[in-house]
Amino acid sequence: MTASPIRSRRQLPLDELAEALEAGWSFPASMYTEPDIFALELGAVFEPRWQYLGPLEHVAAPGSRLVGEVAGRPVVAVRGDDGELRGFLNVCRHRAYRVVSGQGSGRYLKCGYHGWAYRLDGTLASAPSAPDCIGDDLSLLPVGVDTFCEGVFAILDPEAPSLTTAHPRLRDVAEQAGMSLDAGAYRHVRRITTHQKANWKLWYDNAVECYHCAHIHGESFNRAFAVASGTASANAVAIDELYLNRYAGRRSGGDEFQATFCTALQLYPGCQIIQQDDLLIMAQARPVAANRTVFVADYFAEEGSDPASVERWIKLWARTYDEDAAALEIQHRNLAASTVDRMRYVEGPEAPVSIINGLTLDAYRQASVPDGDR
Ligand code: FES
Ligand SMILES: [Fe+2]
Known part of the structure; x- marks a missing residue:
């Protein structure tokens, strides 16, 4: 199970927007303020692309972690005992509380609400008074992580091509x-x-x-x-x-x-x-x-x-x-x-x-293609 994308079916006058950009104008003022345009942009621009999360040195040692946000979702990157860097939605599979906050380290990612504890590979290790939940598919939901220069990057889709494949x-x-x-x-x-x-x-x-x-x-x-x-x-x-x-x-x-x-x-x-x-x-x-x-x-x-x-x-x-x-x-x-x-x-x-507005317009175009035509 992976994070499901936000979908917005708002239809934009793409050709008209392109003409205005070409003529040296911005997007219409309302496109900077309307919540449904913002929702469309989260889905079209931010969800499918890599974003910087935090310093690589903060996840150098096994058990160390850093938290951040990608496309409006809380994310945690954690270094496993096996040396692997993994990323998860920082959302507890019990009742959707934040699992960990801030930078830190430990053998488990332990949710502060009711104490569910996840291993560094995201699997559920313990749940107080709820042994029946162990073994269910209640692992943390994976996201993609990668590194470049001194930084950790993340993307919602755990199967997404690497950062340097995308760029x-x-x-x-x-x-x-x-x-x-x-x-x-x-x-x-x-x-x-x-x-x-x-x-x-x-x-x-x-x-x-x-x-x-x-x-x-x-x-x-x-x-x-x-x-x-x-x-x-x-x-x-x-x-x-x-x-x-x-x-x-x-x-x-x-x-x-x-x-x-x-x-x-x-x-x-x-x-x-x-x-x-x-x-x-x-x-x-x-x-x-x-x-x-x-x-x-x-x-x-x-x-x-x-x-x-x-x-x-x-x-x-x-x-x-x-x-x-x-x-x-x-x-x-x-x-x-x-x-x-x-x-x-x-x-x-x-x-x-x-140039940047052109990239945003391209993202709108890609998002406006009906699923059946992809
Ligand atoms: S919400 Fe995390 S343990 Fe309850
Ligand atoms: Fe400036």
Whole structure:
């Protein structure tokens, strides 16, 4: 038994949406705020794709685990006694409580509600006063897990092709951009979670264009990196569902932020892998509701790097992300208040937004094919 997908039969005017995107407009404002569109997107965009869950080093030892969320479902990744990394829905088969919370380790995954305990392979080991439940098919429901760089990724379908099968150019694109992908080169320093009162598509628009950087990030990102409007996407690479951008460091004399480079790789939907000097960020935007997105950012420092320098960089990035979140909330409120029908994108510097919106439109198209025609 596996997790069953959310289904939505909402019909979208796909050709009309495509024409508007082509002409430089966004999706209609209502598509950023309506719950049934959000439900469709969970099913069409997030369910069938890999998403970043957390640091690989947190599941290095047998019995260690990390929890997260994929397409609105709680998920746990756990390292078995046999060394195998497995993933499960973090939902108890008794009465659907959360099995474990937070990072941790132990020989069992024990539900805190009535004490059912699962082995590390997900099978039910014990259920207080309910011996008849043992042996029934009440194992934890499996999900897919995989690893890349310093991270664990998850997908709802346990039979899904691997992460690098789903993104066949992932390793090439990252390596050609000079990214360091060997697990163990960095250590996890901190997780910073930002709760955004905004639709995930607004997060995405903001995350891939740097047209805004010189303005709202004047005292943060813009201090360290060259982000002149109109030129920010000149180094970009868009292949399949990957999008990569590179920024040069400003290296301005006397400033404490002496960056040499920044490479930002986006894995659709919502995963960012950023390498910048001795810092690595692995992050995931998690859609929570039409008007809620949680942005989880794990910061890693290169082995041997100066902790004070790493702290300065984390502070700069956290401020940058906070500035983004503040902008998104205002945009979302204004879209929800029906102030404008659509947003307008600028050709050139906002081209990456059109690429991402195109991927979302493709996902809508795939989801709108009737089952019998697949
Ligand atoms: S819900 Fe988990 S033991 Fe009851
Ligand atoms: Fe930003």
